[in-house]
Structures are given as C-alpha cells and as structure tokens.
Amino acid sequence: xxxxxxxxxxxxxxxxxxxxxxxxxxxxxxxxxxxxxxxxxxxxxxxxxxxxxxxxxxxxxxxxxxxxxxxxxxxxxxxxxxxxxxxxxxxxxxxxxxxxxxxxxxxxxxxxxxxxxxxxxxxxxxxxxxxxxxxxxxxxxxxxxxxxxxxxxxxxxxxxxxxxxxxxxxxxxxxxxxxxxxxxxxxxxxxxxxxxxxxxxxxxxxxxxxxxxxxxxxxxxxxxxxxxxxxxxxxxxxxxxxxxxxxxxxxxxxxxxxxxxxxxxxxxxxxxxxxxxxxxxxxxxxxxxxxxxxxxxxxxxxxxxxxxxxxxxxxxxxxxxxxxxxxxxxxxxxxxxxxxxxxxxxxxxxxxxxxxxxxxxxxxxxxxxxxxxxxxxxxxxxxxxxxxxxxxxxxxxxxxxxxxxxxxxxxxxxxxxxxxxxxxxxxx
Numbered sequence: 001x002x003x004x005x006x007x008x009x010x011x012x013x014x015x016x017x018x019x020x021x022x023x024x025x026x027x028x029x030x031x032x033x034x035x036x037x038x039x040x041x042x043x044x045x046x047x048x049x050x051x052x053x054x055x056x057x058x059x060x061x062x063x064x065x066x067x068x069x070x071x072x073x074x075x076x077x078x079x080x081x082x083x084x085x086x087x088x089x090x091x092x093x094x095x096x097x098x099x100x101x102x103x104x105x106x107x108x109x110x111x112x113x114x115x116x117x118x119x120x121x122x123x124x125x126x127x128x129x130x131x132x133x134x135x136x137x138x139x140x141x142x143x144x145x146x147x148x149x150x151x152x153x154x155x156x157x158x159x160x161x162x163x164x165x166x167x168x169x170x171x172x173x174x175x176x177x178x179x180x181x182x183x184x185x186x187x188x189x190x191x192x193x194x195x196x197x198x199x200x201x202x203x204x205x206x207x208x209x210x211x212x213x214x215x216x217x218x219x220x221x222x223x224x225x226x227x228x229x230x231x232x233x234x235x236x237x238x239x240x241x242x243x244x245x246x247x248x249x250x251x252x253x254x255x256x257x258x259x260x261x262x263x264x265x266x267x268x269x270x271x272x273x274x275x276x277x278x279x280x281x282x283x284x285x286x287x288x289x290x291x292x293x294x295x296x297x298x299x300x301x302x303x304x305x306x307x308x309x310x311x312x313x314x315x316x317x318x319x320x321x322x323x324x325x326x327x328x329x330x331x332x333x334x335x336x337x338x339x340x341x342x343x344x345x346x347x348x349x350x351x352x353x354x355x356x357x358x359x360x361x362x363x364x365x366x367x368x369x370x371x372x373x374x375x376x377x378x379x380x381x382x383x384x385x386x387x388x389x390x391x392x393x394x395x396x397x398x399x400x401x402x403x404x405x406x407x408x409x410x411x412x413x414x415x416x417x418x419x420x421x422x423x424x425x426x427x428x
Contacts, residue, residue: 210389
C-alpha cells in the first residue's frame, strides 16, 4: 500500500494536531505534459482568493505525453520549482496546492441517484445520501474528481433546489468525472514528496472552464469551453452554471509540433519554437524578440516565412476541432451553442479563432477572467486558465452542493497532510 493510500484511510480529525501553519496564500497547480504552471493568489479572511500575486512556469519532468507521472522524484522537483518561482514573486510561502489533472485516463459520464424521502421533507442529510448513492455507483479502481448536479426531480417533477421541499422520491442527475485511483495516488505522492499538502485534485479542463466567463452573454447561454493543451484537448459544455458534458480528446499541441517537425525536417525542439512563434506573431509572422538568441535563427525565420506553415498548422487544428464537434453534437439537446471560449496554449495559434467559428458556427468569445492580477495580463495568458480556475476549487467543487444550491464548503486548514507524510514515512 502506498503512503497516499494510507492517508486516504486516516480520519481528518486524527491529523488535526499536525496543523500549525498559517498562510494567506493559495496556489493552483496545473500539471501538464509540457509545462507545470503555478498561480498564487492572496486570500481574504473568509479564505476566498482575491488578487493573483505570483506565477511560476517550468518544463514538465517525469511526466509523459499523456500527462501521466512516470518518475515521482523528477515530477516532484518540477512541481517544487514552479511553486518556488510563484512564491518568490508573491513574497510568501505556500503550504498546500490545488492540482489540475489532464491525464489520458480521465473519464466523464452521467449518473443517476434515487433515494426515498423518509421524513417527507428534503434535508441536507438526504442530499448527502443522494450524493453517496451516486458516487458508489462508479467503477472499481476509479477516483471521483467531480460530482456535479445537472438536475433534480422530486416525485418526478423537475426541481432546481429540492432542499426543504416535501416529497417521497428524490432523483438526481449528475455529471461525474473520474480518473484511475493509481493516477490520483501518483500525483498525491509527487506533491507530498515536494514537501507540500494537496488541498484538492481536479480536472484541469473543468477548472479552466471556471476561470473565464463569456462576455456579453446571458446567464442561461450554452457555452463550449475548449482547453487546447500540449498532449490533449479538454472540452466542457455548460448551460449557465449547469454542466452538460465534459470530455478529453487525446490530440493537442504536440501533434502540431510533430507535423512541423516532419514536414520541415526540424528537430522537435526547433519545431516547438516555430509553433510558439507562429502563435505569438501577427499576420506578417515576424520573429518575436525572445527568439533573437536562438540557434539556427535563419532557419527559424525561413520556416516562419514558408507559405506551407499556416497550411500545416491549420490542417491539424481543423482536425482537432472537427473531432470536438463530433463530441459536442450529441449533447446539444436544447439547440446550438451560443458561444465558444478558447483557453490553453494552443488557443494563441494564429487563425484558430476563425477556424473555430467556421466549424462550430458559433462566435468565439474572448472571455473574462474571474480574477485580477497586478503582475500578469491574464487576457493575454489563456494558458494559465486551468491554474487560475483551481483557485476557486473549494468554492466551486469542494462541496458538490455549492455550485447549484448555494452552500459554502468549510475551508480545509493546510499543512497537516504534508506533515503527516513525513511523520508516517519515518514510522512505516
């Protein structure tokens, strides 16, 4: 049994004695296959994140192209490096992090829970029982990352909020997101190995969808959130705050890089720099200043000026978007999408907005980040969306009722799991 599994069997009360750390910083950590991004925010007295005061980005190590941890030591070092960068910028210390996962084994499905109402009136205990009955229907060996309500029925009548209403039969439809238990354990071990506590562990694409809101769109609009990562692309469909569907496509920026490498006979590292330059440049595809000291700069500039480059990148992006359209279409029961929001590093590629609007026949909204930052212009950093969305993880996901029913989850004091890790490591 791993130490991560041991911790899951330990009661929280028994570990409270380890908690002496105090901090007004909270961190979201997006563990991708290409980079690890850490965003640190200063929190208010009620433990809600306010301003983003630190950002750290480091290349992923010990993580494969499917965002699976293959080497705990290397992954722990990379995580620690990203957090340290953000801490230095913030001028403070982080004791716990909220993790975003984008691994290949993340699955999403709809689940149904049904319970009788013994007392006639729906109580908080009834809702907890409904949640448990739904969670326990999951497959063996899976860990539930999200259990989000879609709709409720009380005596076969649809109810937005059943709490306090009288009835005999409560039915709940949920959107469930899971990952393999082994994946959960490996990430937990890597972060604990880096000397930090894990406060939450969530889907990065779901977190990214909570970081940005559509601009000038009604609250009941159907919005598609597409998070274009390096190893895969995340999809989330929401109608207002209701989650309709989420999925993950095993195609992303690395496939664009591979195409550039093969067509232009470039080393993968050079192909990656060409792709990034193409995404950051204007229509004239001029070379950014950050590339001035790159070896083989003449070759780099020559490829950027090649008329085939937009075609190569565009063809792969269109393939990804068409595959996403196949996933979306069966889920749109109430009509087409009202808008699309693009996040992730791939959303910076030149021409992707126009391609998305043509393929989905819906406008692409620039989106508005839910947090302000004096240190980084978030409007120009869609690659940070998942890390930013994790900052609100406890308010949005810590208690499954909070998203739809307005309950507030109690904040978990940071630090005890990290201390318990090293305490038990000496004893076990």
